[in-house]
Every structure is written in C-alpha cells, then in structure tokens.
Amino acid sequence: xxxxxxxxxxxxxxxxxxxxxxxxxxxxxxxxxxxxxxxxxxxxxxxxxxxxxxxxxxxxxxxxxxxxxxxxxxxxxxxxxxxxxxxxxxxxxxxxxxxxxxxxxxxxxxxxxxxxxxxxxxxxxxxxxxxxxxxxxxxxxxxxxxxxxxxxxxxxxxxxxxxxxxxxxxxxxxxxxxxxxxxxxxxxxxxxxxxxxxxxxxxxxxxxxxxxxxxxxxxxxxxxxxxxxxxxxxxxxxxxxxxxxxxxxxxxxxxxxxxxxxxxxxxxxxxxxxxxxxxxxxxxxxxxxxxxxxxxxxxxxxxxxxxxxxxxxxxxxxxxxxxxxx
DNA sequence: CCAGACGTTGTT
DNA sequence: GTCTGG
DNA sequence: CCAGACGTTGTT
DNA sequence: GTCTGG
Numbered sequence: 001x002x003x004x005x006x007x008x009x010x011x012x013x014x015x016x017x018x019x020x021x022x023x024x025x026x027x028x029x030x031x032x033x034x035x036x037x038x039x040x041x042x043x044x045x046x047x048x049x050x051x052x053x054x055x056x057x058x059x060x061x062x063x064x065x066x067x068x069x070x071x072x073x074x075x076x077x078x079x080x081x082x083x084x085x086x087x088x089x090x091x092x093x094x095x096x097x098x099x100x101x102x103x104x105x106x107x108x109x110x111x112x113x114x115x116x117x118x119x120x121x122x123x124x125x126x127x128x129x130x131x132x133x134x135x136x137x138x139x140x141x142x143x144x145x146x147x148x149x150x151x152x153x154x155x156x157x158x159x160x161x162x163x164x165x166x167x168x169x170x171x172x173x174x175x176x177x178x179x180x181x182x183x184x185x186x187x188x189x190x191x192x193x194x195x196x197x198x199x200x201x202x203x204x205x206x207x208x209x210x211x212x213x214x215x216x217x218x219x220x221x222x223x224x225x226x227x228x229x230x231x232x233x234x235x236x237x238x239x240x241x242x243x244x245x246x247x248x249x250x251x252x253x254x255x256x257x258x259x260x261x262x263x264x265x266x267x268x269x270x271x272x273x274x275x276x277x278x279x280x281x282x283x284x285x286x287x288x289x290x291x292x293x294x295x296x297x298x299x300x301x302x303x304x305x306x307x308x309x310x311x312x313x314x315x316x317x318x319x320x321x322x323x324x325x326x
Numbered sequence: 327c328c329a330g331a332c333g334t335t336g337t338t
Numbered sequence: 339g340t341c342t343g344g
Numbered sequence: 345c346c347a348g349a350c351g352t353t354g355t356t
Numbered sequence: 357g358t359c360t361g362g
Contacts, residue, residue: 001335003345052344052345086332088357094342099334101345112332112359134345142336142346198334211335256346258344 002102002176002196002213004255005051005128006149006266007058011035013168014058014077018127020219022073033060033075041093041191045079049265051128052258053083053101054094059178059194060125062226072229080124080192085183086113093183093191103179105199105214105240114195117181121228123236124194125216126176129160130266132255133248135208147255148208149266150174150248152217161249161266177214177225177240202242214240247304271303 009017015035021028035058037044043056051057056079064072084100085093103114130151137145151160152174158166180194197214205212216222221239224231231239249268254260 001345003335050344054342054344084333086357088332096332097341098332100332102334104334107333110359112357114333116357132345136336138337145346147345195333253346258346 001211004132006049007128008047016168017173033077036076036078048261050261056081072227080194084181084193084195087181087183100195102198103195117179122180124178124180126178128174133209147251148248149251153247175216204244215243217243217245
C-alpha cells in the first residue's frame with residue numbers, strides 16, 4: 001500500500017532534483033521540468049516529512065497536457081491533491097465517498113473510475129524522498145504497528161533523512177507511477193488530483209506488506225510513462241514491474257499522526273527489542289547451529305540487504321551534476 | 327429502459 | 339463500527 | 345496510511 | 357461520464 005510520503009524540497013529544489021535528459025534532436029541535454037502552479041481551489045504544496053491523502057504535492061506530467069503545441073517528451077511539475085476526485089463528481093470536492101489514494105493495477109483496465117483517465121493518457125509520476133509503510137500485523141492495533149521509511153539507495157555519503165548530507169542535484173528521489181484527473185466544480189474552478197498505482201509486493205517488501213507502489217526505477221521508464229503520445233497505454237502498462245532498487249529503515253510512530261510534520265518522522269530508530277523469550281531462543285539456536293549471524297531469511301528480513309547501493313560513476317544521466325562538492 | 331455504482335484497507 | 343480529515 | 349469524531353441547544 | 361445489473 002502507499003498511504004503516506006515525504007517530500008521536503010522547495011518547488012525550485014524539486015525541479016532541480018527532477019532534472020532529466022530531454023530536448024529534441026540527437027543531442028539530449030539536461031533539462032529541468034518547469035513548475036506549473038494551478039489554482040487547485042487555493043490548495044498549495046507544502047514541503048513536508050508527512051504528506052497524507054488530501055494533501056497537495058508535486059507530480060510530473062507531460063507538458064503536452066498543458067501546451068497546445070507542447071512536446072510530449074517535455075516534463076512539467078504540477079502540484080496536485082492526493083486522492084482522485086472523479087471528473088464527473090457533483091457537489092463539494094470532498095464528498096465523493098470513494099477511497100482513491102491508490103489504484104490497484106489488477107483493477108485498472110476494468111475500472112469505471114480510472115480506466116478513462118488512463119486511456120486518455122493522464123499518467124503522472126509522484127515524486128518523493130520516500131514513503132512510509134506500516135507492517136501488517138495480526139495482533140497489534142493499527143496504532144502499534146511498526147513503521148518503515150522506504151526510499152531509493154543513495155550514493156555514498158548521502159543519507160536521505162539527513163538533508164545536510166545532500167543537495168537536490170544529487171539526491172535520487174523515489175518516483176511512483178500514478179494517474180491523475182481534472183475536476184471542475186460548479187463555479188468552474190479546477191482541481192488536479194492523483195492516485196498511486198499499486199500491485200502485489202515482491203519478496204523485498206512482502207514481509208512488511210502485501211502491496212507496494214509501482215516504482216519507476218529508471219529515467220527511461222519515467223520518460224516512457226509520461227510520454228503518452230509516444231507510448232501507448234498498452235506499452236505503458238508493461239513498464240510497471242516490482243523493483244528491488246529500494247532500501248528502508250524503521251522509523252518512530254510519530255508519523256502515525258499526519259499532523260506531526262517533524263523531521264524526526266523519517267529518522268531511523270533502533271529496532272524494537274524482540275521479546276526476551278524469542279531472543280533467548282534465537283541465541284541458543286544460533287549457538288547450536290554454529291552461526292554467528294542470522295541470515296536475512298532467518299531474521300524476518302527486517303533489514304535491507306547490502307549490495308543495493310549504486311556505484312558512484314558518471315553516467316549519461318549524472319553527467320553535469322557531480323557528487324558532493326566543496 | 328432506469329438505478330446505482332464507481333474504491334481500498336485492515337480487522338472482527 | 340464507520341466515516342471524514344489530515 | 346492513522347487519528348478522531350460520531351450531536352444539539354441556547355447563550356456569552 | 358460510463359458501465360453493470362435488474
């Protein structure tokens with residue numbers, strides 16, 4: 001599932017962080033998406049460690065949706081509300097009564113709510129530093145579930161939760177595939193809103209939750225997902241596959257309350273001590289089996305495996321934005 | 327033809 | 339229990 | 345996703 | 357608005 005995200009960059013910095021190789025002709029140059037602020041009933045984007053449904057956050061879309069003769073390969077950032085308001089909805093924007101913060105990929109193509117937007121090319125990419133996931137538990141109340149912050153592996157030295165260790169130009173933001181819609185009220189005011197596409201989790205995350213967002217893990221996939229004139233809906237769907245290019249750490253339950261916007265929200269906490277009984281059993285079992293360390297599978301896979309860190313090298317994507325400077 | 331749904335989650 | 343707000 | 349409300353009256 | 361169920 002995906003019910004809370006984190007994005008703390010200013011609009012300008014989000015633009016910098018979303019630099020992509022674009023432009024026409026053979027010589028692709030690095031360009032930044034432009035910031036396109038819509039009225040959205042007066043709702044605006046506020047950088048936050050704790051973004052919840054109904055909040056507004058920036059998403060990438062093709063410029064061609066807005067410019068008459070726009071290049072569908074060009075990207076723009078548009079603040080939109082999380083949770084689609086169906087374009088046919090009558091009344092206040094918040095009275096449709098449907099849960100639309102996520103769209104199950106399995107249901108997309110026979111959904112009355114999402115299919116039209118999708119076939120219409122209204123694809124978007126939700127941008128964030130990471131998202132929060134509550135571990136599915138049988139016994140605990142929802143308020144007692146373990147919470148994790150999930151994000152892209154960063155280059156050496158960058159700690160995503162410590163903004164003093166990185167700059168917008170070098171951070172690797174998490175990008176999720178979504179669908180957006182445009183709603184107009186009786187007065188003719190428009191509201192842009194989006195949903196995050198989800199599917200069944202792969203092994204990397206299924207121990208935590210059975211659903212995960214459709215993460216786009218390369219610049220090419222992002223460009224293809226957004227360019228609705230070049231890539232058909234059918235081909236766009238093929239881009240959505242579970243990724244292993246993610247990592248995570250446990251965070252405090254401060255994030256449970258969406259009013260808590262503290263930067264502590266995405267800070268790692270020490271793993272909760274297991275019950276003494278289980279801990280003792282584990283220790284003696286480890287001694288018997290002569291192991292020094294439990295393997296990933298043996299300890300519930302609750303910490304990310306190594307070897308997911310990207311190599312620090314200058315690729316076409318990164319040329320022009322070097323690593324830590326100064 | 328009209329009426330009614332249109333969505334997702336977790337948990338008892 | 340269920341819906342709305344953040 | 346979780347938290348918090350869930351209601352009405354008359355009067356400062 | 358559009359689709360399904362009756």
